[in-house]
Amino acid sequence: MAATDPTEGRRSGEVPPRLETRGLSVEFGRKHALDDVSLAVRAGEIIALLGDSGCGKSTLLRAVAGLEQPSGGLVLLDGQAMSARVPPEERGVGLMFQDYALFPHLTVLQNVRFGLHRLRADEADAVAKARLEQVGLADRAASYPGSLSGGESQRVALARALAPGPRVLLLDEPFSNLDRRNRDRVRADTLSVLRVTGATALLVTHDPEEALLVSDRIVLMRGGRIVQIGTGADLYRRPVSWFAANFFGDLIAFPTRCIDGAAVTPFGAFPAPGIEDGAPVTACVRPEAIGLGHAESGHPARVIRRRFLGPVVELTLAADGFPEPFRLTVSQETSAGEGDRVGLTVAKGAGLVFAAGLD
Structure with missing residues (x-):
């Protein structure tokens, strides 16, 4: 190029x-x-x-x-x-590597001032000490990397990368x-x-x-x-x-087709602008966008498993029109138990539609 x-x-x-x-x-x-x-x-x-x-x-x-x-x-x-x-x-450019790459034979202060060779010694010391102060390690200036915790090593590496400005x-x-x-x-x-x-x-x-x-x-x-x-x-x-949607969390997907500018799902029609009528699409929704209520108040579903997770409860649900059971995290105060019927709703605008399958 x-x-x-x-x-x-x-x-x-x-x-x-x-x-x-x-x-x-x-x-x-x-x-x-x-x-x-x-x-x-x-x-x-x-x-x-x-x-x-x-x-x-x-x-x-x-x-x-x-x-x-x-x-x-x-x-x-x-x-x-x-x-x-x-x-x-x-x-x-300043570089901070995954393993921090601190020099074990140099003190913390010497590590931070390593890239400041163009400054006078007193100027380099002043800059290095200021950076260590910013990361909360001024009191470890005379220590060696071998005596530092993982978090302290990370902060020394950050101070060293920032020192040259x-x-x-x-x-x-x-x-x-x-x-x-x-x-x-x-x-x-x-x-x-x-x-x-x-x-x-x-x-x-x-x-x-x-x-x-x-x-x-x-x-x-x-x-x-x-x-x-x-x-x-x-x-x-x-x-x-x-791919972009799935990277940020679970999705419940419904393979379907675009009809009159929308993808039909168990939750109703999701808008599908720009997609040709009749084209295969994947409509999906994130579990956190699904609300749980009484059986008569939404799309019917059945609880097949309930797990206590401390501040929340995880429900595994099966519902008509869903390709497979899915998990929903709800408040521990939710009373729905295994075998109970519930109703599902979805937040307005939460539906996502993608053309040409799951890619």
Whole structure:
């Protein structure tokens, strides 16, 4: 793919995105790890790169950093194209790896000031100490990495990545090595630091909940391509495909056809704009959009299993017109038990319709 003029189509005086990729492609042999990926990230924006293993999200991170050479397309930082001759250390990007990569023979303070060799020693110390203060580890400056907990190591790695004041911070699965309790706390602390410092960040994750929690926008990837870009609400409520919808939670699907601009389901007709009349479609609804009431107040269903899960109860239900039993999480105060008849309703506008099957 031919490289294009980075200023093409931009109005005079318009501030360029902090980070931009245009038609970015990376090949490993015959495999397209990235295939024509275009993305623009504004200054101060936190973007989550989301997808299954092997979808290209970490390759995109490495290509932005200069650790992988593109086979086509451009990487631009503040409107400046990064050629293969611009090494990672001159791009103004900060890297935070999954394993943190702290130097075990250096103190915490020495680790954080490692990338500040262009500053005088006293200036580097001052910057490093300020970053450690931001992540709440000023009192561990003289400690060595071997004495730190997983959460503390993560915060030292974050401080080190932020110390040089990078134009873009790149984080590759930064919370995956932490247990659930530490992950939630460290993730919240990290997000707070990123917001306070105004950092522009790309964060790789395979966890949809994490992407929703930390990002301004989500880039959902599959097979080296971008499937959809938008806010968490956009991807959850207005997914462009079955794959995008299913990535953010369970779906109850009804294979059917489009008739008069709608897909007929046990819950009634779901609008199907833009789909040809008579075309096969998959209509679906998320379980959390389904309401539970008296048998006469909605679509009839029967409880075939009830499980107590502490603050909530999980019901397994069977209903006419449903392809298989499905699970519904409700308040523990719900009285419906195994064998009871109930009525199902669905929230207005909750139906999703996709053409051409489950893809």
